[in-house]
Amino acid sequence: MSRATPKLQWRNATKRFGDTTVLRDMDLDVAAGRSLVIIGGSGQGKSVTLKLALGLLTADGGWVSLDGQNPAGLTGRARRAFFSKVGVLFQGAALFDSLTVWENVAFRLLNADGVPRAKARAKALLALEQVRLRPDIADHYPSQLSGGMQKRVGLARAVVAEPDILFFDEPTTGLDPISAGAINALIVDQVKRLGCTAVSITHDLVSAATIGDEIAMLHDGAIVWRGQPADLESSGNPYVDQFVSGRADGLMAPAL
Amino acid sequence: MSPAVAIARAMNTVAYLGSPIVGAARVAGAIAVFAGRALGAALSGPRFVRQTMSQLLAIGFYSLPVVGLTAVFTGAALALNIFSGGGRFNAEQVMPQIVALGILRELGPVLAALMLAGRASAAMAAEIGAMRATEQIDALETLSTDPFRYLVAPRLIAAIIAVPLLTVVADIIGIAGGWLVAVQVLGFSPTVYLRNTLGFVVAWDIGSGVIKAAAFGVIIALMGCYHGFTASGGARGVGRATTHAVVSSAILIFAVDYLLTSLFAHR
Numbered sequence: 322m323s324r325a326t327p328k329l330q331w332r333n334a335t336k337r338f339g340d341t342t343v344l345r346d347m348d349l350d351v352a353a354g355r356s357l358v359i360i361g362g363s364g365q366g367k368s369v370t371l372k373l374a375l376g377l378l379t380a381d382g383g384w385v386s387l388d389g390q391n392p393a394g395l396t397g398r399a400r401r402a403f404f405s406k407v408g409v410l411f412q413g414a415a416l417f418d419s420l421t422v423w424e425n426v427a428f429r430l431l432n433a434d435g436v437p438r439a440k441a442r443a444k445a446l447l448a449l450e451q452v453r454l455r456p457d458i459a460d461h462y463p464s465q466l467s468g469g470m471q472k473r474v475g476l477a478r479a480v481v482a483e484p485d486i487l488f489f490d491e492p493t494t495g496l497d498p499i500s501a502g503a504i505n506a507l508i509v510d511q512v513k514r515l516g517c518t519a520v521s522i523t524h525d526l527v528s529a530a531t532i533g534d535e536i537a538m539l540h541d542g543a544i545v546w547r548g549q550p551a552d553l554e555s556s557g558n559p560y561v562d563q564f565v566s567g568r569a570d571g572l573m574a575p576a577l
Numbered sequence: 578m579s580p581a582v583a584i585a586r587a588m589n590t591v592a593y594l595g596s597p598i599v600g601a602a603r604v605a606g607a608i609a610v611f612a613g614r615a616l617g618a619a620l621s622g623p624r625f626v627r628q629t630m631s632q633l634l635a636i637g638f639y640s641l642p643v644v645g646l647t648a649v650f651t652g653a654a655l656a657l658n659i660f661s662g663g664g665r666f667n668a669e670q671v672m673p674q675i676v677a678l679g680i681l682r683e684l685g686p687v688l689a690a691l692m693l694a695g696r697a698s699a700a701m702a703a704e705i706g707a708m709r710a711t712e713q714i715d716a717l718e719t720l721s722t723d724p725f726r727y728l729v730a731p732r733l734i735a736a737i738i739a740v741p742l743l744t745v746v747a748d749i750i751g752i753a754g755g756w757l758v759a760v761q762v763l764g765f766s767p768t769v770y771l772r773n774t775l776g777f778v779v780a781w782d783i784g785s786g787v788i789k790a791a792a793f794g795v796i797i798a799l800m801g802c803y804h805g806f807t808a809s810g811g812a813r814g815v816g817r818a819t820t821h822a823v824v825s826s827a828i829l830i831f832a833v834d835y836l837l838t839s840l841f842a843h844r
Binding site (some may be wrong): 377413 | 708712713715716718719721722723
């Protein structure tokens with residue numbers, strides 16, 4: 322793939338749920354090796370944007386392409402192959418309750434890649450170490466961990482198979498500022514270590530500025546601004562200004 | 578009333594009457610598509626053997642007490658009813674045969690399946706519904722794992738194996754319940770009762786119940802998984818999915834029981 326071709330593209334992406342249009346003709350590109358953070362208020366379409374890129378939702382109009390493939394059209398082996406280059410950290414970590422920590426981290430290796438259990442466990446322990454978790458929690462269950470530790474386990478699971486692209490869904494939501502800072506630092510470390518592309522969605526501006534090379538603001542189903550983290554405070558864009566200042570009055574009504 | 582208004586009212590009435598039918602057809606179609614994918618996943622590899630064994634334990638072994646207790650009391654009550662009812666036309670002596678026939682062909686499979694609808698189908702809907710609500714099913718997809726193969730197929734295979742096995746257990750315990758009452762309360766001879774039962778029962782009595790049980794296993798697993806998969810709206814949605822799984826399983830068990838009984842009746 323040439324450098325000019327974006328790694329990930331949304332073109333005229335439209336998504337409706339019943340009478341509600343969540344995304345309207347949204348265009349967005351992410352270049353290979355870059356970390357893009359999509360910010361925006363609640364209910365503006367951030368999660369839908371992510372799920373379209375992952376093929377977990379299908380666009381009603383336009384298309385999404387990751388490495389030239391539209392994930393929504395893939396089935397069976399092609400779909401599994403598509404996901405083999407993707408890592409996702411979900412908002413609530415989405416760990417499997419019935420599996421131990423190491424089985425969660427090694428899930429793809431064990432169930433999709435057919436790696437033997439001993440080798441998969443060794444790789445899982447290494448991934449846990451990379452997200453600064455002690456190996457003695459490997460045999461614990463997710464319910465025995467704090468929210469911050471669950472997020473780290475989710476991050477270890479996302480990176481263990483060394484994907485080409487990482488997706489982070491509200492990585493710091495529900496965490497205290499110190500845990501959030503630790504998760505942000507780990508995300509930066511892992512993206513750098515793997516040299517991969519990253520797409521994050523968040524409404525946490527500290528997180529956005531820490532993990533993003535670029536930031537795009539989504540409002541009412543469309544991208545209304547894109548720029549560098551350093552430009553957030555002085556963007557001159559009324560949506561960004563209101564979002565950064567946290568004012569309730571302005572172009573954007575609070576989601577009550 | 579102008580013709581335009583009359584036509585509009587007539588169309589509204591048609592729409593009012595038609596919308597539940599369209600809704601029901603949509604749900605039936607969705608369940609059929611879900612069942613097709615589930616059966617496809619169950620018949621194709623890779624097999625998740627650990628998940629299937631774990632479901633066999635949950636659906637089969639851990640349901641033994643509830644199925645056993647239901648069967649023993651049903652067999653005992655059936656014996657009392659047939660004895661007192663049969664007494665009206667001096668037919669008390671055929672009670673062992675009627676208890677055996679009733680348990681093997683009808684009550685064993687249906688009651689075991691109803692107990693499992695309340696226990697296993699509800700558990701499947703709740704667990705899978707909670708996984709849907711916490712994005713664990715999305716996570717499975719992103720980990721290159723087909724949720725139908727990982728979640729649905731093991732439950733379906735386990736239910737098809739476990740429900741017939743539990744039915745055989747329910748048959749034995751139900752007949753034992755009838756025997757216990759007949760011998761201890763009604764003064765039957767234990768050996769004559771058993772001889773009458775074993776001499777009367779044919780293999781098809783047991784086989785037809787086991788075939789029914791396998792069909793009920795499919796219903797229990799499909800309803801539990803379908804309602805869990807389609808759960809939405811957080812904790813309330815999971816609760817609703819659980820209720821729908823139990824109710825739809827129970828209704829389908831009765832409907833399929835009648836269909837299979839009418840198919841088997843002339844054998």
